[in-house]
Structures are given as C-alpha cells and as structure tokens.
Amino acid sequence: MSAAQDLARLAGAGAALGVRLIRGDSVKLEPVRWLWPGFLPTGMLTLLGGAPGCGKTTIALTLAATLTRGGRWPDGSRGSGAGDVIVWSGEDAQPVLAARLAAAGADLKRVHFIDGVGDDDGFDPGRDMPLLEATADKLEAPRLLILDPVVSAVTGDSHKGAEVRRSLQPVVTLAQRLGCAVLGITHFSKGTGGRDPVERVTGSIAFAALARLVLVAAKVKGEGDDEPRRVLLRAKSNIGPDDGGFAYELERVEVAPEVEGQRARWLEALEGTARELLAEAETDPGDDEATALDDACGFLRSELANGPKPAKYLYGEGRQAGHSERTLKRAKAQLGIESRKETSAWVWAMPAERGKGAKGSKDSEAQNLGTVGPLGTVEGESEAF
16 A cells, blocks of 8 residues: 555544654663562563573573572662562473472472363464463462473564564563563574674564563683683663673572472673673684574575565665675585676576586586685675675
C-alpha cells in the first residue's frame, strides 16, 4: 500500500483514528528497580553471553538460587526479598538444572520449570510468550525468567535485526507488565576475540541493542601454568555503570546420594571495562581463525540457500552477525561462490551445478572466480558500493 493510500485510509476513518500524544510533564518519573543492584534490573531484558565452557547457565542458576531465598548477591548487597523464578532451557534436562539449583542452595519450592503448553504441546518461546505471561502472573512473586538460549525466542532469522526485534517484543512486554527481570543466555560468535564484547554476541546486534544490560562471562588465561580465570563482567548498561564485575570459579557439590550439582562460587570484585579485562583471550588465535572461517561459511550457505543476494547486503548482515569482511571473502573463495554484476550491483550466488568432469575442479572455479589473492581477496573483481 502506497503512502497516498495510507493517508486516504486514515482520512476515511475520520476522528476514530488518531495518534495519541502524552505531554512530558504528565509522565511519572520512576527509578530503575533492581534484583541485583547494578547488574540485574527488573522489568527489563538482560543478556548473559560467553564462549562455551564458561558456565553461563550455572551463573544464571546461582543468581536464581540467591533470589529464591532472599540471599546476598556477589557484592554483598541484599535484594528486597525472596521471589519466584521461572526457567526455560532448550539445552539441559530438568534434573540437571534442579541439581545445580540445589547445589547453589535454592529454595526449590520457588523454582518453576516450563514443561509445555496444555497436555501435549511443547513450549515454544517464539510463540507462547503471551501464554507464559498469563501463567506467571498467577505466581506469588514472579521476579526472574531465565531463557536458555534466548535465540530460541526468535521465530525468524536471528541474524536479521528487524526479525529479532519483532520476536523479542513479547519477552520485553512480559518483563514490563510483570515487573520481572528476564535473563537471556546466549553465546559469543566464534572468531570475534579482541572485539568489543557487545559485538561478540551471536546473531544480530539487535539482541544487545534491545537488552538494557549485557553481561559477559569468559575464561581468561592465567599467568604461567595457572589455570584460566573465569570472570563475569558488565559489557553494556543503559541504566547504570557499564564496567567492573566479579571473578568466579565453578565447583561441584553432592546434593543427593550419587548426585552432584555445579554452582558458581564468587571471588573478588574486578575493575575495568569488559574489553580491557578480556584483552587476554581464552582461545588460541589459530583455532579462533579456523572456527571463524567455518562460521562464515555457514552464514553464507544459509543466506544463499534460496538464491543470489547482493554483496553489499551480505557484508552488512555479516558484520551484524560478527563476521569480518576479510573472513567473508575467504569463506566466499572456499565455497566457490560466484560473483556477477547485475545492473550496478555485485551479486553473490552459490556455484551452479557443473558438468561431471568439471564439478569441484579448481581450474573451473578459477575461471569463474578469478585468482584468490592474499587474505582471501578475489583478483579481477571490483565490488564498488
């Protein structure tokens, strides 16, 4: 529908339609409310990101355990009282989660695992958030919702900002209406070591943009033969300080005969920005580069599965997904992606089916792609935007 048609429709509707305006002096000013002051706000979405092996889920459940008993947070502060916790996990079974909560001293009567919808259907975070809001509203004190991983709440492509924002809006709405903190767990994109930690969050940058606060967990190399240190850091905050954090370690304790659970044990407070404190990355640069190329290849396969797309679009979406232009070019060369100019723009496409003798031939690919030069650039092709 054109803009002129939109205006005609609105004019035809008469006075029944109109844009509501609220004068600024009629808006009630309210302070930010916190579960854990400075780290976990109520009524808002917080992200907890990190590489595998950092214990992100264990951190979230240790914080949940503190809330269920009204205990002290890692900095020694105490919240406003005990509350109910709702947990959805697409990665761990309920007995594993319950053991971790028990290890952290949770009051399990205040923990509620999402088990499905109705008698038979499984819970879909991307579809059933309004139903969860109505159910959670019946709890005595719904204070925290854990979504692990938060990307499961996205019904479309998690690399596209518009689809991420649209899918996460019901999550944000639930938080606002219930006054409940939402902690979404996510991963770091591989091959992003050294970048701003907020930019390392997997998927579209819209995840970090929607969250009012972003926490990151990481293993940082120790000195000499020391074991890597684990750290939880503030990487972004729109509502308070955006630096500092805490060191922690993971420990296992027996919670029942032959049953162990893992919990986070908090250590000293840390000063500095997340980028500074993560400058000593936990992964080997060579391995990091290899996995970055694998991830970029997967990104291009997904984007081009249904047909060609403009190179400019792919570079833009790739940046938001955490892939550098250099890595995308190397992935393009590795996959044998064809590049051709349509009107005034360069377009990338997966290689067409070739004859049996030429299929997979490096000589055949070279004829289509030109010579692969240093750093994965393609000579003979100039993609001017």
